[in-house]
Amino acid sequence: MGATGALFLPFAAAETETTVTRKIPTTDWHPASWTSLPAAQQPSYPDQAELDRAVASLSRLPPIVTSWEVDALKDHIAKAQRGEAFVLQGGDCAETFDECTSENIVAKLKILLQMSLVMLYGLKKPVVRIGRMAGQYAKPRSADTETRDGKTLPSFRGDLVNRSGFSDADRVPEPDLILRGYERAALTLNFVRSLIDGGFADLHHPEYWDLGWVGHSPMADEYRSIVHSISESLDFLEVVLGREVHLAQRSEMYAAHEGLHLLYEQAQTRYLDRRGRWYNLTTHFPWIGMRTAMMDGAHVEYFRGISNPMGIKIGPGMSREWLQDLIRTLNPNNEPGRLTLIHRFGAKLIEEHLPDLITAVRETGSPVLWVCDPMHGNTESTASGVKTRRFDNIVSELESAFAVHQEMGSYLGGVHLELTGENVTECTGGARGLTDGDLARSYKSTVDPRLNYEQAMEVAMRIAGLRG
Numbered sequence: 001m002g003a004t005g006a007l008f009l010p011f012a013a014a015e016t017e018t019t020v021t022r023k024i025p026t027t028d029w030h031p032a033s034w035t036s037l038p039a040a041q042q043p044s045y046p047d048q049a050e051l052d053r054a055v056a057s058l059s060r061l062p063p064i065v066t067s068w069e070v071d072a073l074k075d076h077i078a079k080a081q082r083g084e085a086f087v088l089q090g091g092d093c094a095e096t097f098d099e100c101t102s103e104n105i106v107a108k109l110k111i112l113l114q115m116s117l118v119m120l121y122g123l124k125k126p127v128v129r130i131g132r133m134a135g136q137y138a139k140p141r142s143a144d145t146e147t148r149d150g151k152t153l154p155s156f157r158g159d160l161v162n163r164s165g166f167s168d169a170d171r172v173p174e175p176d177l178i179l180r181g182y183e184r185a186a187l188t189l190n191f192v193r194s195l196i197d198g199g200f201a202d203l204h205h206p207e208y209w210d211l212g213w214v215g216h217s218p219m220a221d222e223y224r225s226i227v228h229s230i231s232e233s234l235d236f237l238e239v240v241l242g243r244e245v246h247l248a249q250r251s252e253m254y255a256a257h258e259g260l261h262l263l264y265e266q267a268q269t270r271y272l273d274r275r276g277r278w279y280n281l282t283t284h285f286p287w288i289g290m291r292t293a294m295m296d297g298a299h300v301e302y303f304r305g306i307s308n309p310m311g312i313k314i315g316p317g318m319s320r321e322w323l324q325d326l327i328r329t330l331n332p333n334n335e336p337g338r339l340t341l342i343h344r345f346g347a348k349l350i351e352e353h354l355p356d357l358i359t360a361v362r363e364t365g366s367p368v369l370w371v372c373d374p375m376h377g378n379t380e381s382t383a384s385g386v387k388t389r390r391f392d393n394i395v396s397e398l399e400s401a402f403a404v405h406q407e408m409g410s411y412l413g414g415v416h417l418e419l420t421g422e423n424v425t426e427c428t429g430g431a432r433g434l435t436d437g438d439l440a441r442s443y444k445s446t447v448d449p450r451l452n453y454e455q456a457m458e459v460a461m462r463i464a465g466l467r468g
């Protein structure tokens with residue numbers, strides 16, 4: 001692996017204007033400056049000319065998000081940093097092209113809405129919803145190759161890069177897939193926006209969001225009583241105010257993905273004159289994964305130049321000095337809303353590692369939003385080799401995260417979850433007590449195991465302090 005791709009010149013354009021006065025400042029950063037540094041986790045494309053053509057086509061397409069939305073999310077994150085809001089970030093480990101369907105998108109939106117409703121009710125704070133969606137198509141892998149029955153092939157790196165089947169042809173990275181991924185990302189967000197604009201997220205109609213689980217789940221009564229109580233409060237407020245309260249706004253759902261495939265990210269990185277800044281307009285919120293946060297690596301170089309709010313995943317291998325360097329490089333002006341630290345230590349290690357990093361971050365003077373990802377430090381394999389996560393470990397890491405932040409006088413302002421609105425069996429435990437033996441029944445993820453909708457709702461209720 002190594003840096004890929006030819007140099008593409010800085011691309012400047014407004015989102016709406018067709019004539020642009022180019023006043024791009026001359027700095028040592030530009031959207032392709034990362035190409036001179038080692039880029040981890042990038043595919044090796046066999047045909048450079050084909051790759052160049054695909055990236056050039058991608059850069060000509062309109063953006064998926066706008067800088068207004070990106071800046072609005074930054075303001076919401078700044079509020080969460082001050083303890084005035086809570087962030088719910090969730091979705092698939094990897095979206096797939098096959099699952100870019102109406103049913104799937106609706107189910108994901110519903111589960112995120114239901115969870116945020118429960119959390120809003122329990123935490124008494126606005127909940128900012130960020131989907132791991134509309135572009136979560138590229139995956140980092142722990143090994144470059146995969147061996148099955150004596151045959152070794154390049155690893156599957158997500159639908160943006162190659163295919164999950166196990167043949168030579170499946171695993172060849174194909175440049176065209178970045179265009180297919182971008183189109184699906186746009187279709188996904190377009191549908192989410194339409195649903196929200198059409199009133200799907202309206203608190204007057206929480207029954208639209210029903211996933212069908214309410215009737216059967218052990219938590220059904222609790223959920224129903226929350227919905228009832230919210231409806232009553234809303235009625236009361238409307239009587240007092242003498243008018244309808246409209247809480248459903250545009251762009252109530254923000255999009256996020258791991259900013260892993262740097263040519264994809266670079267192709268939609270635009271300089272906006274009226275703001276005097278560069279934006280990655282493939283998504284509102286890109287994050288740097290655990291495997292690509294090296295200080296001298298291409299990802300940190302790319303991320304330092306864009307003005308989106310961004311996440312950094314941090315785990316047990318992160319030292320205090322490394323984290324401080326990342327913060328100084330990525331947020332040199334201590335800008336509010338800019339940085340979100342998503343910690344994923346695992347239930348066993350969080351208490352050992354987190355306090356020291358909280359102290360290290362304080363020393364930098366940068367505001368950060370602390371978010372707990374209780375998924376990625378708790379992955380294990382069953383005796384028969386199936387990747388899973390135990391519900392109890394997920395909840396235990398979350399409880400420790402709340403406790404450690406509180407003890408340190410810090411604020412845990414969000415959660416980052418891998419979940420689906422479907423009734424899959426990928427994580428064990430939860431109210432239905434799924435066991436290792438249940439996993440085979442409906443295991444769909446090609447990468448990490450996700451909470452199913454009941455397990456996800458149970459996590460939301462635990463967070464809201466309504467259970468246990």
Ligand code: PEP
Pocket residue numbers: 093140288289290291313314344376448
């Ligand atoms: C992920 O979020 O799917 C992921 C790969 O996480 P991490 O970088 O924290 O391992």
Ligand code: CO
Pocket residue numbers: 093094376418447448
């Ligand atoms: Co994952």
